[in-house]
Amino acid sequence: MSKPNLQIYLAAPRGFCAGVDRAIKIVEMALQKWGAPVYVRHEIVHNKFVVDGLRDKGAVFVEELSDCPDDRPVIFSAHGVAKVVPAEAERREMIYVDATCPLVSKVHIEAERHSDAGLQIIMIGHAGHPETIGTMGQLPEGEVLLVETVQDVATLKVRDESKLAFVTQTTLSVDDTIDIVAALNARFPTIVGPHKEDICYATTNRQMAVKAMAAQCDAMLVVGAPNSSNSKRLVEVGTKAGCSYSQLVQRAKDIDWRALEGISSLGITAGASAPEVLVNEVIDAFRDKYDVAVEVVETAVERVNFKVPRVLRDVEIPG
Template sequence: MTEQNENRRRLDILLAAPRGFCAGVDRAIQIVEQALERHGAPIYVRHEIVHNKFVVDSLRAKGAIFVDELDEVPANAHVVFSAHGVPKSVPEDAQNRGLAYFDATCPLVSKVHRQAERQVEAGRHILFVGHKGHPEVIGTFGQVASGAMTLVETEEDAEKVEVADPENLAFLTQTTLSVDDTAEIVATLQRRFPAIVGPKGEDICYATSNRQAAVKAIAGRCDLVIVIGAPNSSNSLRLVEVAERAGTPARLVQRAEEIDFNWLDGVTTLGITAGASAPEVLVRQFISRISERFEVREDQVVTAEESITFKLPRELAAAADPA
Protein backbone atom coordinates (compact mmCIF):
# COMPACT_ATOMS: atom_id res chain seq x y z
CA MET A 1 0.00 0.00 0.00
CA THR A 2 2.84 2.36 0.82
CA GLU A 3 4.43 1.80 -2.58
CA GLN A 4 1.09 2.46 -4.30
CA ASN A 5 0.71 5.74 -2.39
CA GLU A 6 4.22 6.83 -3.33
CA ASN A 7 3.49 6.20 -7.00
CA ARG A 8 0.37 8.35 -7.05
CA ARG A 9 0.65 11.57 -9.00
CA ARG A 10 0.42 14.78 -7.02
CA LEU A 11 -2.62 16.95 -7.60
CA ASP A 12 -2.88 20.45 -6.16
CA ILE A 13 -6.42 21.52 -5.25
CA LEU A 14 -7.44 25.15 -4.89
CA LEU A 15 -10.64 25.40 -2.86
CA ALA A 16 -12.65 28.53 -3.58
CA ALA A 17 -14.04 30.28 -0.53
CA PRO A 18 -16.80 31.25 -0.03
CA ARG A 19 -18.50 28.22 -1.56
CA GLY A 20 -21.54 26.08 -0.86
CA PHE A 21 -24.50 26.92 1.32
CA CYS A 22 -25.66 30.52 1.61
CA ALA A 23 -27.83 31.96 4.36
CA GLY A 24 -31.03 31.70 2.30
CA VAL A 25 -30.49 28.02 1.53
CA ASP A 26 -29.57 27.24 5.12
CA ARG A 27 -32.73 28.99 6.32
CA ALA A 28 -34.95 27.12 3.84
CA ILE A 29 -33.60 23.74 4.93
CA GLN A 30 -34.04 24.66 8.60
CA ILE A 31 -37.66 25.63 7.92
CA VAL A 32 -38.43 22.15 6.57
CA GLU A 33 -36.53 20.45 9.40
CA GLN A 34 -38.21 22.56 12.11
CA ALA A 35 -41.64 22.03 10.54
CA LEU A 36 -41.02 18.28 10.67
CA GLU A 37 -39.86 18.49 14.27
CA ARG A 38 -42.81 20.58 15.35
CA HIS A 39 -45.63 19.00 13.36
CA GLY A 40 -44.26 15.58 12.46
CA ALA A 41 -44.12 13.88 9.09
CA PRO A 42 -45.24 14.34 6.48
CA ILE A 43 -44.45 17.95 5.65
CA TYR A 44 -45.23 18.80 2.02
CA VAL A 45 -42.83 20.98 0.04
CA ARG A 46 -43.92 22.69 -3.17
CA HIS A 47 -41.10 22.16 -5.69
CA GLU A 48 -37.53 21.42 -4.64
CA ILE A 49 -36.80 23.41 -1.49
CA VAL A 50 -33.42 24.23 -3.08
CA HIS A 51 -31.86 22.95 -6.28
CA ASN A 52 -29.81 20.07 -4.91
CA LYS A 53 -30.68 16.36 -5.10
CA PHE A 54 -28.63 15.46 -2.01
CA VAL A 55 -30.51 18.01 0.09
CA VAL A 56 -33.90 17.00 -1.32
CA ASP A 57 -33.22 13.28 -0.75
CA SER A 58 -32.02 13.98 2.81
CA LEU A 59 -35.20 15.87 3.64
CA ARG A 60 -37.34 13.24 1.94
CA ALA A 61 -35.75 10.61 4.22
CA LYS A 62 -36.82 12.69 7.23
CA GLY A 63 -40.45 12.82 6.09
CA ALA A 64 -40.72 15.64 3.55
CA ILE A 65 -42.89 15.00 0.50
CA PHE A 66 -42.08 17.08 -2.56
CA VAL A 67 -44.90 18.02 -4.92
CA ASP A 68 -45.20 20.08 -8.08
CA GLU A 69 -48.42 21.88 -7.21
CA LEU A 70 -50.65 22.52 -4.22
CA ASP A 71 -53.48 20.35 -5.52
CA GLU A 72 -51.26 17.36 -4.63
CA VAL A 73 -51.30 18.39 -0.96
CA PRO A 74 -54.12 16.85 1.12
CA ALA A 75 -56.44 18.98 3.22
CA ASN A 76 -55.22 20.12 6.65
CA ALA A 77 -51.60 19.37 5.78
CA HIS A 78 -48.57 21.61 6.31
CA VAL A 79 -46.72 22.84 3.23
CA VAL A 80 -43.47 24.74 2.69
CA PHE A 81 -42.80 27.03 -0.29
CA SER A 82 -39.31 26.81 -1.77
CA ALA A 83 -36.44 29.28 -1.34
CA HIS A 84 -36.94 30.56 -4.91
CA GLY A 85 -40.23 32.29 -4.09
CA VAL A 86 -43.74 31.78 -5.41
CA PRO A 87 -46.38 33.89 -7.16
CA LYS A 88 -48.92 35.56 -4.87
CA SER A 89 -51.55 33.15 -6.15
CA VAL A 90 -49.86 30.21 -4.38
CA PRO A 91 -50.29 31.34 -0.74
CA GLU A 92 -53.76 32.63 -1.66
CA ASP A 93 -54.61 29.14 -2.95
CA ALA A 94 -53.18 27.59 0.21
CA GLN A 95 -55.34 29.84 2.39
CA ASN A 96 -58.43 29.08 0.34
CA ARG A 97 -57.82 25.37 0.84
CA GLY A 98 -57.16 25.74 4.54
CA LEU A 99 -53.54 24.62 4.29
CA ALA A 100 -51.04 25.74 6.90
CA TYR A 101 -47.96 26.99 5.09
CA PHE A 102 -44.42 28.16 5.80
CA ASP A 103 -42.75 30.47 3.30
CA ALA A 104 -39.07 29.60 2.84
CA THR A 105 -38.52 32.27 0.18
CA CYS A 106 -35.02 33.70 0.55
CA PRO A 107 -35.30 37.17 2.13
CA LEU A 108 -33.18 38.59 -0.69
CA VAL A 109 -35.70 37.26 -3.22
CA SER A 110 -38.52 38.68 -1.11
CA LYS A 111 -36.77 42.04 -1.29
CA VAL A 112 -36.95 41.89 -5.11
CA HIS A 113 -40.65 41.04 -4.81
CA ARG A 114 -41.26 44.16 -2.74
CA GLN A 115 -39.26 46.28 -5.18
CA ALA A 116 -41.41 45.00 -8.05
CA GLU A 117 -44.58 45.97 -6.21
CA ARG A 118 -43.25 49.45 -5.42
CA GLN A 119 -42.15 50.15 -8.99
CA VAL A 120 -45.52 49.10 -10.39
CA GLU A 121 -47.32 51.19 -7.76
CA ALA A 122 -45.17 54.14 -8.93
CA GLY A 123 -46.51 53.64 -12.46
CA ARG A 124 -43.36 52.14 -13.95
CA HIS A 125 -43.10 49.18 -16.28
CA ILE A 126 -40.38 46.73 -15.21
CA LEU A 127 -37.74 45.17 -17.42
CA PHE A 128 -36.72 42.07 -15.49
CA VAL A 129 -33.33 40.54 -16.21
CA GLY A 130 -33.47 36.80 -15.68
CA HIS A 131 -33.84 33.33 -17.18
CA LYS A 132 -37.19 32.26 -18.60
CA GLY A 133 -38.81 29.44 -16.66
CA HIS A 134 -36.62 29.73 -13.57
CA PRO A 135 -38.75 29.43 -10.39
CA GLU A 136 -37.45 32.76 -9.08
CA VAL A 137 -38.52 34.53 -12.27
CA ILE A 138 -41.94 32.89 -12.20
CA GLY A 139 -42.35 33.89 -8.56
CA THR A 140 -41.32 37.50 -9.14
CA PHE A 141 -43.58 37.94 -12.18
CA GLY A 142 -46.38 36.59 -10.00
CA GLN A 143 -46.10 39.51 -7.58
CA VAL A 144 -47.60 42.01 -10.01
CA ALA A 145 -50.36 42.14 -12.59
CA SER A 146 -49.87 40.39 -15.90
CA GLY A 147 -48.16 42.67 -18.41
CA ALA A 148 -46.46 44.81 -15.75
CA MET A 149 -43.08 43.21 -16.42
CA THR A 150 -41.09 42.21 -19.49
CA LEU A 151 -38.36 39.56 -19.36
CA VAL A 152 -34.90 40.44 -20.70
CA GLU A 153 -32.58 37.43 -20.88
CA THR A 154 -29.63 38.62 -22.96
CA GLU A 155 -27.80 41.70 -24.12
CA GLU A 156 -29.44 41.16 -27.50
CA ASP A 157 -32.84 41.26 -25.80
CA ALA A 158 -31.82 44.52 -24.12
CA GLU A 159 -31.01 46.02 -27.52
CA LYS A 160 -34.32 44.97 -29.04
CA VAL A 161 -36.90 45.37 -26.27
CA GLU A 162 -39.56 47.97 -26.96
CA VAL A 163 -41.47 49.81 -24.26
CA ALA A 164 -44.57 52.01 -24.39
CA ASP A 165 -43.27 54.72 -22.06
CA PRO A 166 -39.45 55.05 -21.79
CA GLU A 167 -39.85 57.78 -19.16
CA ASN A 168 -41.61 55.44 -16.71
CA LEU A 169 -39.38 52.41 -16.65
CA ALA A 170 -37.52 50.35 -14.04
CA PHE A 171 -35.29 47.29 -14.07
CA LEU A 172 -34.81 44.46 -11.58
CA THR A 173 -32.78 41.27 -11.79
CA GLN A 174 -32.88 37.66 -10.72
CA THR A 175 -30.62 37.15 -7.70
CA THR A 176 -28.51 34.30 -9.12
CA LEU A 177 -27.24 35.75 -12.40
CA SER A 178 -23.73 36.25 -13.74
CA VAL A 179 -22.44 39.50 -12.29
CA ASP A 180 -20.54 40.35 -15.49
CA ASP A 181 -23.29 39.42 -17.94
CA THR A 182 -25.89 41.30 -15.93
CA ALA A 183 -23.71 44.43 -15.81
CA GLU A 184 -23.54 44.40 -19.61
CA ILE A 185 -27.29 43.94 -19.97
CA VAL A 186 -28.03 46.72 -17.48
CA ALA A 187 -25.54 49.03 -19.21
CA THR A 188 -27.39 48.45 -22.49
CA LEU A 189 -30.75 49.21 -20.88
CA GLN A 190 -29.40 52.39 -19.29
CA ARG A 191 -27.92 53.54 -22.60
CA ARG A 192 -31.19 52.94 -24.45
CA PHE A 193 -33.45 54.24 -21.69
CA PRO A 194 -31.64 56.98 -19.73
CA ALA A 195 -34.62 57.52 -17.42
CA ILE A 196 -34.77 53.87 -16.30
CA VAL A 197 -34.80 53.42 -12.52
CA GLY A 198 -32.75 50.66 -10.90
CA PRO A 199 -32.78 49.13 -7.42
CA LYS A 200 -31.00 51.02 -4.63
CA GLY A 201 -28.61 48.10 -4.20
CA GLU A 202 -27.74 45.19 -6.46
CA ASP A 203 -30.40 42.52 -6.77
CA ILE A 204 -27.77 39.85 -7.40
CA CYS A 205 -27.32 38.40 -3.94
CA TYR A 206 -24.14 38.65 -1.90
CA ALA A 207 -23.61 34.87 -2.02
CA THR A 208 -23.84 34.70 -5.81
CA SER A 209 -21.42 37.63 -6.18
CA ASN A 210 -18.99 36.22 -3.61
CA ARG A 211 -18.91 32.74 -5.13
CA GLN A 212 -18.30 34.15 -8.61
CA ALA A 213 -15.49 36.37 -7.29
CA ALA A 214 -13.92 33.36 -5.55
CA VAL A 215 -13.92 31.37 -8.81
CA LYS A 216 -12.34 34.32 -10.63
CA ALA A 217 -9.59 34.33 -8.00
CA ILE A 218 -8.61 30.70 -8.61
CA ALA A 219 -9.52 30.04 -12.26
CA GLY A 220 -6.35 31.54 -13.72
CA ARG A 221 -4.22 29.28 -11.53
CA CYS A 222 -6.08 26.08 -12.43
CA ASP A 223 -6.07 23.64 -15.35
CA LEU A 224 -9.67 22.65 -14.61
CA VAL A 225 -12.42 23.90 -12.30
CA ILE A 226 -15.02 21.55 -10.84
CA VAL A 227 -18.31 23.08 -9.72
CA ILE A 228 -20.36 20.91 -7.39
CA GLY A 229 -24.00 21.70 -7.95
CA ALA A 230 -27.17 20.74 -9.74
CA PRO A 231 -27.81 21.21 -13.48
CA ASN A 232 -30.98 23.17 -12.66
CA SER A 233 -29.14 25.45 -10.21
CA SER A 234 -28.73 28.87 -11.81
CA ASN A 235 -25.96 30.01 -9.48
CA SER A 236 -23.99 26.78 -10.06
CA LEU A 237 -24.24 27.12 -13.84
CA ARG A 238 -23.01 30.70 -13.55
CA LEU A 239 -19.89 29.47 -11.68
CA VAL A 240 -19.07 27.21 -14.63
CA GLU A 241 -19.46 30.17 -16.98
CA VAL A 242 -17.24 32.38 -14.80
CA ALA A 243 -14.41 29.84 -14.94
CA GLU A 244 -14.78 29.36 -18.68
CA ARG A 245 -14.85 33.11 -19.23
CA ALA A 246 -11.48 33.22 -17.44
CA GLY A 247 -10.16 30.73 -20.00
CA THR A 248 -10.26 27.65 -17.77
CA PRO A 249 -12.28 24.53 -18.62
CA ALA A 250 -14.98 23.75 -16.07
CA ARG A 251 -17.27 20.84 -15.25
CA LEU A 252 -20.51 20.69 -13.28
CA VAL A 253 -21.03 17.58 -11.15
CA GLN A 254 -23.64 16.69 -8.54
CA ARG A 255 -21.85 13.93 -6.65
CA ALA A 256 -18.37 12.43 -6.31
CA GLU A 257 -19.51 9.35 -8.22
CA GLU A 258 -19.94 11.43 -11.36
CA ILE A 259 -16.25 12.25 -11.76
CA ASP A 260 -14.58 11.00 -14.91
CA PHE A 261 -10.90 10.61 -14.04
CA ASN A 262 -10.04 11.18 -17.70
CA TRP A 263 -10.88 14.83 -17.00
CA LEU A 264 -7.78 14.98 -14.83
CA ASP A 265 -5.32 13.85 -17.51
CA GLY A 266 -2.66 16.54 -17.65
CA VAL A 267 -4.24 18.48 -14.78
CA THR A 268 -1.76 19.52 -12.09
CA THR A 269 -3.93 22.15 -10.34
CA LEU A 270 -7.64 21.55 -9.88
CA GLY A 271 -10.05 24.24 -8.70
CA ILE A 272 -13.10 23.21 -6.70
CA THR A 273 -16.14 25.22 -5.67
CA ALA A 274 -19.78 24.51 -4.85
CA GLY A 275 -23.01 26.27 -5.71
CA ALA A 276 -25.05 27.95 -3.00
CA SER A 277 -27.38 24.93 -2.72
CA ALA A 278 -24.59 22.34 -2.32
CA PRO A 279 -23.58 21.24 1.20
CA GLU A 280 -19.91 21.00 2.18
CA VAL A 281 -20.22 17.24 2.65
CA LEU A 282 -20.39 16.89 -1.14
CA VAL A 283 -17.11 18.79 -1.48
CA ARG A 284 -15.43 16.53 1.07
CA GLN A 285 -16.77 13.41 -0.65
CA PHE A 286 -15.45 14.66 -3.97
CA ILE A 287 -11.97 15.34 -2.61
CA SER A 288 -11.97 11.96 -0.83
CA ARG A 289 -12.74 10.24 -4.14
CA ILE A 290 -9.92 12.09 -5.89
CA SER A 291 -7.56 11.18 -3.05
CA GLU A 292 -8.02 7.51 -3.92
CA ARG A 293 -6.06 8.12 -7.13
CA PHE A 294 -3.88 11.17 -6.41
CA GLU A 295 -1.60 12.56 -3.76
CA VAL A 296 -3.73 15.60 -2.97
CA ARG A 297 -2.55 18.88 -1.53
CA GLU A 298 -5.32 21.32 -0.61
CA ASP A 299 -5.07 25.08 -0.45
CA GLN A 300 -8.09 27.23 0.36
CA VAL A 301 -8.29 30.63 -1.34
CA VAL A 302 -10.49 32.98 0.69
CA THR A 303 -11.80 36.10 -1.05
CA ALA A 304 -14.57 37.05 1.41
CA GLU A 305 -15.91 36.16 4.84
CA GLU A 306 -19.64 35.58 5.21
CA SER A 307 -21.48 35.98 8.50
CA ILE A 308 -25.02 36.72 7.30
CA THR A 309 -27.86 34.70 8.80
CA PHE A 310 -31.61 34.99 8.23
CA LYS A 311 -34.23 34.50 10.93
CA LEU A 312 -36.69 31.66 10.76
CA PRO A 313 -40.43 32.42 10.55
CA ARG A 314 -41.72 33.41 14.00
CA GLU A 315 -43.85 30.28 14.37
CA LEU A 316 -40.80 28.03 13.86
CA ALA A 317 -38.13 30.11 15.57
CA ALA A 318 -39.34 29.12 19.03
CA ALA A 319 -39.15 25.43 18.11
CA ALA A 320 -35.58 25.88 16.90
CA ASP A 321 -34.48 27.60 20.13
CA PRO A 322 -33.47 25.01 22.73
CA ALA A 323 -33.95 27.60 25.47
Protein backbone atom coordinates in the same frame (compact mmCIF):
# COMPACT_ATOMS: atom_id res chain seq x y z
CA MET B 1 3.51 2.84 -7.17
CA SER B 2 3.54 6.53 -6.17
CA LYS B 3 0.56 8.74 -6.95
CA PRO B 4 0.96 11.87 -9.08
CA ASN B 5 0.90 15.19 -7.23
CA LEU B 6 -2.21 17.37 -7.41
CA GLN B 7 -2.61 20.88 -6.08
CA ILE B 8 -6.24 21.55 -5.19
CA TYR B 9 -7.38 25.16 -4.82
CA LEU B 10 -10.51 25.25 -2.69
CA ALA B 11 -12.72 28.31 -3.08
CA ALA B 12 -13.97 30.21 -0.05
CA PRO B 13 -16.74 31.11 0.24
CA ARG B 14 -18.44 28.09 -1.36
CA GLY B 15 -21.54 25.99 -0.78
CA PHE B 16 -24.51 26.85 1.42
CA CYS B 17 -25.60 30.47 1.67
CA ALA B 18 -27.76 31.91 4.45
CA GLY B 19 -30.96 31.67 2.38
CA VAL B 20 -30.43 27.98 1.59
CA ASP B 21 -29.47 27.20 5.18
CA ARG B 22 -32.65 28.92 6.40
CA ALA B 23 -34.88 27.09 3.89
CA ILE B 24 -33.56 23.65 4.89
CA LYS B 25 -33.98 24.53 8.58
CA ILE B 26 -37.58 25.56 7.88
CA VAL B 27 -38.41 22.11 6.49
CA GLU B 28 -36.66 20.34 9.38
CA MET B 29 -38.40 22.55 11.97
CA ALA B 30 -41.79 22.08 10.30
CA LEU B 31 -41.34 18.31 10.50
CA GLN B 32 -40.40 18.69 14.15
CA LYS B 33 -43.46 20.86 14.88
CA TRP B 34 -46.17 19.14 12.85
CA GLY B 35 -44.72 15.69 12.16
CA ALA B 36 -44.61 13.96 8.79
CA PRO B 37 -45.70 14.42 6.16
CA VAL B 38 -44.95 18.06 5.46
CA TYR B 39 -45.44 19.10 1.84
CA VAL B 40 -42.96 21.28 -0.03
CA ARG B 41 -44.00 23.05 -3.23
CA HIS B 42 -41.09 22.67 -5.63
CA GLU B 43 -37.61 21.54 -4.54
CA ILE B 44 -36.82 23.54 -1.40
CA VAL B 45 -33.37 24.23 -2.92
CA HIS B 46 -31.84 22.93 -6.13
CA ASN B 47 -29.83 19.98 -4.84
CA LYS B 48 -30.84 16.31 -5.15
CA PHE B 49 -28.77 15.20 -2.12
CA VAL B 50 -30.47 17.78 0.11
CA VAL B 51 -33.95 17.04 -1.25
CA ASP B 52 -33.50 13.28 -0.88
CA GLY B 53 -32.31 13.76 2.72
CA LEU B 54 -35.40 15.81 3.61
CA ARG B 55 -37.63 13.32 1.80
CA ASP B 56 -36.19 10.57 4.01
CA LYS B 57 -37.22 12.63 7.06
CA GLY B 58 -40.83 12.94 5.85
CA ALA B 59 -40.97 15.85 3.42
CA VAL B 60 -43.13 15.31 0.33
CA PHE B 61 -42.05 17.36 -2.69
CA VAL B 62 -44.73 18.42 -5.18
CA GLU B 63 -44.84 20.79 -8.12
CA GLU B 64 -48.15 22.52 -7.44
CA LEU B 65 -50.36 23.43 -4.50
CA SER B 66 -53.12 21.32 -6.08
CA ASP B 67 -50.97 18.26 -5.27
CA CYS B 68 -51.20 19.02 -1.53
CA PRO B 69 -53.99 17.97 0.86
CA ASP B 70 -55.77 20.73 2.80
CA ASP B 71 -54.94 19.26 6.20
CA ARG B 72 -51.12 19.13 6.08
CA PRO B 73 -48.62 22.01 6.23
CA VAL B 74 -47.02 23.19 3.00
CA ILE B 75 -43.73 25.06 2.56
CA PHE B 76 -42.88 27.34 -0.36
CA SER B 77 -39.34 26.99 -1.71
CA ALA B 78 -36.42 29.39 -1.25
CA HIS B 79 -36.87 30.62 -4.83
CA GLY B 80 -40.15 32.41 -4.06
CA VAL B 81 -43.66 31.99 -5.46
CA ALA B 82 -46.17 34.06 -7.38
CA LYS B 83 -48.78 35.88 -5.25
CA VAL B 84 -51.55 33.53 -6.38
CA VAL B 85 -49.90 30.61 -4.50
CA PRO B 86 -50.22 31.88 -0.89
CA ALA B 87 -53.59 33.39 -1.82
CA GLU B 88 -54.81 29.93 -2.86
CA ALA B 89 -53.34 28.38 0.33
CA GLU B 90 -55.28 30.94 2.41
CA ARG B 91 -58.46 30.26 0.46
CA ARG B 92 -58.07 26.55 1.30
CA GLU B 93 -57.30 27.44 4.95
CA MET B 94 -53.98 25.59 4.78
CA ILE B 95 -51.07 25.99 7.17
CA TYR B 96 -48.22 27.31 5.02
CA VAL B 97 -44.69 28.54 5.67
CA ASP B 98 -42.88 30.75 3.16
CA ALA B 99 -39.18 29.80 2.88
CA THR B 100 -38.49 32.42 0.21
CA CYS B 101 -34.96 33.77 0.64
CA PRO B 102 -35.18 37.26 2.19
CA LEU B 103 -32.98 38.60 -0.63
CA VAL B 104 -35.51 37.32 -3.18
CA SER B 105 -38.33 38.86 -1.11
CA LYS B 106 -36.43 42.17 -1.30
CA VAL B 107 -36.65 42.00 -5.11
CA HIS B 108 -40.40 41.27 -4.87
CA ILE B 109 -40.87 44.36 -2.68
CA GLU B 110 -38.80 46.50 -5.07
CA ALA B 111 -40.92 45.40 -8.04
CA GLU B 112 -44.15 46.21 -6.20
CA ARG B 113 -42.85 49.61 -5.08
CA HIS B 114 -41.89 50.57 -8.63
CA SER B 115 -45.24 49.33 -9.95
CA ASP B 116 -47.11 51.37 -7.35
CA ALA B 117 -45.19 54.40 -8.65
CA GLY B 118 -46.56 53.75 -12.13
CA LEU B 119 -43.47 52.12 -13.60
CA GLN B 120 -43.42 49.02 -15.81
CA ILE B 121 -40.81 46.50 -14.65
CA ILE B 122 -38.13 44.82 -16.74
CA MET B 123 -36.70 41.69 -15.12
CA ILE B 124 -33.26 40.39 -16.03
CA GLY B 125 -33.49 36.63 -15.49
CA HIS B 126 -33.83 33.15 -16.95
CA ALA B 127 -37.19 32.12 -18.42
CA GLY B 128 -38.77 29.21 -16.56
CA HIS B 129 -36.56 29.49 -13.46
CA PRO B 130 -38.70 29.31 -10.29
CA GLU B 131 -37.30 32.59 -8.98
CA THR B 132 -38.15 34.40 -12.22
CA ILE B 133 -41.66 32.94 -12.23
CA GLY B 134 -42.14 33.97 -8.61
CA THR B 135 -40.89 37.54 -9.11
CA MET B 136 -42.90 38.12 -12.29
CA GLY B 137 -45.91 36.67 -10.47
CA GLN B 138 -45.88 39.47 -7.89
CA LEU B 139 -47.61 41.75 -10.38
CA PRO B 140 -50.40 41.41 -12.97
CA GLU B 141 -49.54 39.95 -16.37
CA GLY B 142 -47.78 42.45 -18.64
CA GLU B 143 -46.41 44.54 -15.78
CA VAL B 144 -43.10 42.64 -15.75
CA LEU B 145 -41.18 42.03 -18.99
CA LEU B 146 -38.36 39.46 -19.08
CA VAL B 147 -34.99 39.94 -20.76
CA GLU B 148 -32.30 37.23 -20.79
CA THR B 149 -29.67 38.76 -23.10
CA VAL B 150 -28.37 42.07 -24.44
CA GLN B 151 -30.11 41.18 -27.72
CA ASP B 152 -33.47 40.95 -25.92
CA VAL B 153 -33.13 44.58 -24.83
CA ALA B 154 -33.04 45.76 -28.45
CA THR B 155 -36.38 44.11 -29.32
CA LEU B 156 -38.22 44.96 -26.11
CA LYS B 157 -41.67 46.53 -26.53
CA VAL B 158 -42.55 48.69 -23.53
CA ARG B 159 -45.62 50.75 -22.65
CA ASP B 160 -43.80 54.04 -21.97
CA GLU B 161 -40.03 54.42 -22.34
CA SER B 162 -39.99 57.15 -19.66
CA LYS B 163 -41.67 54.99 -17.00
CA LEU B 164 -39.50 51.92 -16.50
CA ALA B 165 -37.58 50.18 -13.71
CA PHE B 166 -35.53 46.99 -13.68
CA VAL B 167 -34.88 44.19 -11.21
CA THR B 168 -32.77 41.04 -11.57
CA GLN B 169 -32.80 37.40 -10.60
CA THR B 170 -30.47 37.02 -7.61
CA THR B 171 -28.35 34.16 -9.01
CA LEU B 172 -27.09 35.61 -12.30
CA SER B 173 -23.54 36.08 -13.56
CA VAL B 174 -22.38 39.46 -12.30
CA ASP B 175 -20.45 40.18 -15.52
CA ASP B 176 -23.27 39.19 -17.89
CA THR B 177 -25.76 41.27 -15.91
CA ILE B 178 -23.53 44.37 -16.12
CA ASP B 179 -23.72 44.15 -19.93
CA ILE B 180 -27.52 43.83 -19.92
CA VAL B 181 -27.90 46.74 -17.48
CA ALA B 182 -25.65 48.84 -19.71
CA ALA B 183 -27.86 48.01 -22.70
CA LEU B 184 -31.00 48.95 -20.74
CA ASN B 185 -29.47 52.28 -19.66
CA ALA B 186 -28.37 53.02 -23.21
CA ARG B 187 -31.82 52.38 -24.69
CA PHE B 188 -33.86 53.76 -21.79
CA PRO B 189 -31.80 56.56 -20.16
CA THR B 190 -34.40 57.27 -17.45
CA ILE B 191 -34.85 53.63 -16.35
CA VAL B 192 -34.75 53.21 -12.55
CA GLY B 193 -32.45 50.55 -11.10
CA PRO B 194 -32.25 48.99 -7.63
CA HIS B 195 -30.71 51.05 -4.80
CA LYS B 196 -28.36 48.12 -4.23
CA GLU B 197 -27.79 45.43 -6.83
CA ASP B 198 -30.23 42.51 -6.73
CA ILE B 199 -27.62 39.80 -7.34
CA CYS B 200 -27.17 38.37 -3.87
CA TYR B 201 -23.99 38.61 -1.80
CA ALA B 202 -23.48 34.82 -1.92
CA THR B 203 -23.67 34.63 -5.72
CA THR B 204 -21.22 37.54 -6.03
CA ASN B 205 -18.81 36.13 -3.43
CA ARG B 206 -18.71 32.66 -4.98
CA GLN B 207 -18.05 34.12 -8.42
CA MET B 208 -15.24 36.32 -7.06
CA ALA B 209 -13.53 33.31 -5.44
CA VAL B 210 -13.67 31.41 -8.75
CA LYS B 211 -12.17 34.39 -10.60
CA ALA B 212 -9.34 34.57 -8.05
CA MET B 213 -8.18 31.00 -8.67
CA ALA B 214 -9.29 30.11 -12.22
CA ALA B 215 -6.14 31.18 -14.07
CA GLN B 216 -3.89 28.95 -11.95
CA CYS B 217 -6.07 25.82 -12.40
CA ASP B 218 -5.68 23.22 -15.16
CA ALA B 219 -9.30 22.28 -14.48
CA MET B 220 -12.17 23.36 -12.26
CA LEU B 221 -15.09 21.43 -10.79
CA VAL B 222 -18.24 23.07 -9.46
CA VAL B 223 -20.20 20.86 -7.09
CA GLY B 224 -23.86 21.57 -7.75
CA ALA B 225 -27.06 20.52 -9.47
CA PRO B 226 -27.77 20.94 -13.19
CA ASN B 227 -30.94 22.92 -12.38
CA SER B 228 -29.06 25.29 -10.04
CA SER B 229 -28.69 28.67 -11.72
CA ASN B 230 -25.91 29.94 -9.47
CA SER B 231 -23.92 26.69 -9.90
CA LYS B 232 -24.12 26.87 -13.70
CA ARG B 233 -23.00 30.50 -13.56
CA LEU B 234 -19.89 29.43 -11.57
CA VAL B 235 -18.92 27.08 -14.42
CA GLU B 236 -19.29 29.93 -16.93
CA VAL B 237 -17.30 32.31 -14.71
CA GLY B 238 -14.50 29.74 -14.37
CA THR B 239 -14.23 29.34 -18.13
CA LYS B 240 -14.26 33.11 -18.79
CA ALA B 241 -11.66 33.69 -16.06
CA GLY B 242 -9.10 31.45 -17.74
CA CYS B 243 -9.80 27.83 -16.80
CA SER B 244 -10.60 26.10 -20.09
CA TYR B 245 -11.97 22.94 -18.46
CA SER B 246 -14.73 23.97 -16.00
CA GLN B 247 -17.39 21.36 -15.29
CA LEU B 248 -20.43 20.84 -13.05
CA VAL B 249 -20.60 17.64 -10.98
CA GLN B 250 -23.38 16.60 -8.62
CA ARG B 251 -21.36 13.89 -6.85
CA ALA B 252 -17.89 12.33 -6.98
CA LYS B 253 -19.27 9.59 -9.24
CA ASP B 254 -19.90 12.23 -11.93
CA ILE B 255 -16.21 13.15 -12.29
CA ASP B 256 -14.91 12.57 -15.83
CA TRP B 257 -11.48 11.14 -14.95
CA ARG B 258 -10.42 10.74 -18.57
CA ALA B 259 -10.89 14.47 -19.22
CA LEU B 260 -8.70 15.25 -16.19
CA GLU B 261 -5.71 13.09 -17.20
CA GLY B 262 -2.43 14.92 -16.87
CA ILE B 263 -3.65 17.80 -14.68
CA SER B 264 -1.45 19.08 -11.85
CA SER B 265 -3.80 21.72 -10.42
CA LEU B 266 -7.56 21.67 -9.80
CA GLY B 267 -10.01 24.28 -8.55
CA ILE B 268 -13.02 23.14 -6.55
CA THR B 269 -16.03 25.19 -5.50
CA ALA B 270 -19.70 24.54 -4.79
CA GLY B 271 -22.95 26.27 -5.63
CA ALA B 272 -25.02 27.93 -2.91
CA SER B 273 -27.30 24.90 -2.49
CA ALA B 274 -24.55 22.23 -2.36
CA PRO B 275 -23.63 20.88 1.11
CA GLU B 276 -20.01 20.64 2.25
CA VAL B 277 -20.26 16.84 2.58
CA LEU B 278 -20.37 16.63 -1.23
CA VAL B 279 -17.28 18.84 -1.57
CA ASN B 280 -15.42 16.55 0.83
CA GLU B 281 -16.61 13.52 -1.15
CA VAL B 282 -15.08 14.99 -4.33
CA ILE B 283 -11.77 15.82 -2.57
CA ASP B 284 -11.62 12.28 -1.13
CA ALA B 285 -12.11 10.85 -4.63
CA PHE B 286 -9.02 12.76 -5.77
CA ARG B 287 -7.05 11.64 -2.70
CA ASP B 288 -7.60 8.04 -3.87
CA LYS B 289 -5.83 8.79 -7.14
CA TYR B 290 -3.42 11.63 -6.33
CA ASP B 291 -1.07 12.85 -3.66
CA VAL B 292 -3.22 15.89 -2.84
CA ALA B 293 -2.25 19.25 -1.34
CA VAL B 294 -5.14 21.62 -0.57
CA GLU B 295 -4.88 25.41 -0.54
CA VAL B 296 -7.92 27.52 0.41
CA VAL B 297 -8.44 30.62 -1.75
CA GLU B 298 -10.50 32.96 0.43
CA THR B 299 -11.83 36.18 -1.05
CA ALA B 300 -14.58 37.02 1.46
CA VAL B 301 -15.91 36.00 4.88
CA GLU B 302 -19.68 35.56 5.20
CA ARG B 303 -21.45 36.17 8.50
CA VAL B 304 -25.01 36.56 7.18
CA ASN B 305 -27.78 34.79 9.09
CA PHE B 306 -31.52 34.91 8.38
CA LYS B 307 -34.18 34.22 11.02
CA VAL B 308 -36.78 31.54 10.39
CA PRO B 309 -40.46 32.62 10.22
CA ARG B 310 -42.10 33.44 13.54
CA VAL B 311 -44.39 30.38 13.42
CA LEU B 312 -41.32 28.11 13.80
CA ARG B 313 -39.24 30.06 16.30
CA ASP B 314 -40.39 27.93 19.24
CA VAL B 315 -39.06 24.75 17.61
CA GLU B 316 -35.74 23.17 18.54
CA ILE B 317 -33.92 20.94 16.10
CA PRO B 318 -32.24 17.95 17.82
CA GLY B 319 -28.44 17.91 17.54
